[in-house]
Amino acid sequence: MIQSMTGYGKAVCELPNKKISIEIKSLNSKQLDLNTRLPNLYREKEIEVRSLLGKQLSRGKIDLSFYVEAATSDKITKINQQVIANYHAQLKSIATDLGLEQSTDYLKVIMPLPDTVKVELAELDEQEWKAITETLRAAIADIIDFRRREGAALEADIKERIQLIGELLTEVPKYETQRIEKIKTRIRENLEELGQNNKIDENRFEQEIIFYLEKLDVTEEKVRLSNHLEYFMETIDSKEPVGKKLGFITQEIGREINTLGSKANDADLQKIVIRMKDELEKIKEQILNVL
Known part of the structure; x- marks a missing residue:
């Protein structure tokens, strides 16, 4: 039985602290044309995702989208204590040299300065990715079923x-x-x-x-x-x-x-x-x- 290149598939992954909806849309194309929209946390797995899509869907203009609803952000914000300590030491020294009052709120002055706060991406948990991969396979199976009906x-x-x-x-x-x-x-x-x-x-x-x-x-x-x-x-x-x-x-x-x-x-x-x-x-x- 032949398959249509037009199709739509969706699957949802429920994790302890987030919900991920995976959608795949397909239109006709002479070759395989993949377009993936992945959150930054999962970018390192893009080659693996594209390989899986290519093997299963063969041909067509494929659009893959991840929609994440998370209780916490994938970005971790940390205060850079060493940088703040250096700023404080310098400001205190300047205040002493200029004879300024020592009651100045140094933190209020320091925090807007560069590099006092650093943002890091959370590391991808392999167990989480395993669950997402299974959901991706379910979405692919869904679009294949759609293609078969068409x-x-x-x-x-x-x-x-x-x-x-x-x-x-x-x-x-x-x-x-x-x-x-x-x-x-x-x-x-x-x-x-x-x-x-x-x-x-x-x-x-x-x-x-x-x-x-x-x-x-x-x-x-x-x-x-x-x-x-x-x-x-x-x-x-x-x-x-x-x-x-x-x-x-x-x-x-x-x-x-x-x-x-x-x-x-x-x-x-x-x-x-x-x-x-x-x-x-x-x-x-x-x-x-x-x-």
Whole structure:
């Protein structure tokens, strides 16, 4: 069963002091295009996260977001005692040299000065990350399930259109015989208009008609188109990602339909070809979203 590249997955991790919601969104893309938005605390694990997403989701424009609701901040604020002590010693020395009162509130003066407070990031707890990884896997499983549901709808629509092209192909033979008669009649009428009808060698005329019709013969195109349609149906049932492969097959189907149209030389056959092209264009649009 095929998968769609469009999808959405979500999972929530409940930790003792925080709640983390992980969301994954996916759109169609020719290649794997990953965009991760991780809190600073988890940045060191970005390569691991991207690797896991790449292996599981294969292709598409993937957006991953972590939303954290925490009771405490991941940033730890510490007072830099050594810096404050140095500031105090210097200010006290200056006050003594200038004969200022010693009752000055030094802390009020010192705390706005640079480097009196330092902010450090909390270290990532490996047990916490293990729980987050399991939640990430759950979110990936959720989006894969979404992709499969979307893929089932795509597959049903695409198969229906491929079958319709096959049905249109079976209508081609009934127009081929009458096409030959139409061509013969048209050529004779043209000769009559030129006043050459009585001068025709019937044997030579038949030979020329056969030669002309050989150039318009669509037997090979019908066989190749039928084979491509059959191969398409076999491929779409594969368990592996087949989006690109199906795209290549539709290109081959399109070539045969175009050749069939160029050789048709008949209004009824052209109508069939146009309907085939219409269905094929709709299939191509759908395949752009197939993984």
